[in-house]
Amino acid sequence: MATADAPVDDALRDVAVTALREAGLLDGAPVLEPLAGGVSNDVVVVRAGATAFVVKRALTRLRVAEVWEASAERSYTEAAALRWAHGVAPDAVPRVVAVDRRHGVLVLELAPAGYGDWKRQLLAGDVRPEVGARLGAVLAAWHVASASDPGVLAEFGDQEAFRQLRLDPFYAVAAERNPAAAPAIAALVDRMTGTRTCLVHGDFSPKNVLVEPVVDGGLWVIDWEVAHAGDPVFDVAFLLHHLLGKIVARPEHRDELKATAERFVRTYADRTRETLGVLPGRYLLAHTAALLLARVDGRSPVDYFTADQRDSARALALDMLRETPDGVDELWRMTSV
Structure with missing residues (x-):
C-alpha cells in the first residue's frame, strides 16, 4: 500500500489515536503513517507494538479542484457493506475492526505485507x-x-x-x-x-x-x-x-x-x-x-x-x-x- 508524502495532521492524529484507545486496540506508543491515493477520505495506518490498523475518516469536501461535497455518513454504509462482503468472500476484503461514530472513523484490518x-x-x-x-x-x-x-x-x-x-x-x-x-x-x-x-x-x-x-x-x-x-x-x-x-x-x-x-x-x-x-x-x-x-x-x-x-x-x-x-x-x- 502506498504512503503519502505529507505528514498526518494533528487533528486526524488525535481522532485516530483516541478512537483506537477507546476501542482498547492500542498496545504501546502509536506511530501514524498516512496512506496515499484517495480524494474522499483521510486514511492512516496506526502501528502500536504488535498491532497495526487502518483508520479511515470520510471527508465532507473531497480533494479535487472543483467543489464536490458528500455526506460523511457513507462511512457507515461502507462498514456494513464490508461486513456483508466479507461473509461472501472473506479473503477478498479487509475485516472491519471497529466503527466509531463519535469520532466519525472506521478501523479496518491492514492489508498483508506485499499487497x-x-x-x-x-x-x-x-x-x-x-x-x-x-x-x-x-x-x-x-x-x-x-x-x-x-x-x-x-x-x-x-x-x-x-x-x-x-x-x-x-x-x-x-x-x-x-x-x-x-x-x-x-x-x-x-x-x-x-x-x-x-x-x-x-x-x-x-x-x-x-x-x-x-x-x-x-x-x-x-x-x-x-x-x-x-x-x-x-x-x-x-x-x-x-x-x-x-x-x-x-x-x-x-x-x-x-x-x-x-x-x-x-x-x-x-x-x-x-x-x-x-x-x-x-x-x-x-x-x-x-x-x-x-x-x-x-x-x-x-x-x-x-x-x-x-x-x-x-x-x-x-x-x-x-x-x-x-x-x-x-x-x-x-x-x-
Whole structure:
C-alpha cells in the first residue's frame, strides 16, 4: 500500500489515536503513517507494538479542484457493506475492526505485507490478465449473493451517496460539458437508477484493488462507501472504463490490458448468467463510454492522461456513445485502441 508524502495532521492524529484507545486496540506508543491515493477520505495506518490498523475518516469536501461535497455518513454504509462482503468472500476484503461514530472513523484490518495498488501496477506496465479473471469471479459472487437476498437490497436501498459521488459529478457534469451526448447519458442514468438488482460496489476501480505480486496471489477490494442496491452493469462498466483509459495512456501494453478486460468481462458474464441473465453488451459499453467521458470532462478527471490523451479519450467516448459497440470484441474492432 502506498504512503503519502505529507505528514498526518494533528487533528486526524488525535481522532485516530483516541478512537483506537477507546476501542482498547492500542498496545504501546502509536506511530501514524498516512496512506496515499484517495480524494474522499483521510486514511492512516496506526502501528502500536504488535498491532497495526487502518483508520479511515470520510471527508465532507473531497480533494479535487472543483467543489464536490458528500455526506460523511457513507462511512457507515461502507462498514456494513464490508461486513456483508466479507461473509461472501472473506479473503477478498479487509475485516472491519471497529466503527466509531463519535469520532466519525472506521478501523479496518491492514492489508498483508506485499499487497500493492493495482492502479500503480497497471500504469507501471505490470499487467497480469489473470487479475481481471479473479476480479470478475469475486464481483460475480457478490452480485449473485445479494441478488437473492431481499434483506441486503433493503438495507442498502439509499442511493444518495451514489448520487453525490457518481451520478452528479460523473454523468451529469460530463453531459453538461458535452451537450450532444447529453440525451444518451440521460437515458443511461434513467435506466440505471430504476434498477435495484443487487449490491453494487460503486467504485470498482484499480485504485481500490490491492494485489499480491505473485501468480494466483491474494487480492482485496476496498473502499465500499458508494455501495448501494442498484444496477450490476455499473460495476462492470466502472472497471472496464478504467482499463480502457489505461490503454489510451499506455498503448505499449495494449494487448495485456485488452486481455485483462476480456477475462474480467467473460468471467463475470459466465458466473452471473444463470442468476442475472445475459450481460447486455451494448448497454454495458454505453456506460463505459459515459464514464470514460466523465474521467476527462467530469468533476474527477484521471491524473495520468496527457493533453493529447485526454483528447483521444474524449473522442473515443463520444464515438462510442454515438454508435455503441455490441460487446467487448466489437469494441476493439470499432476503435483504434
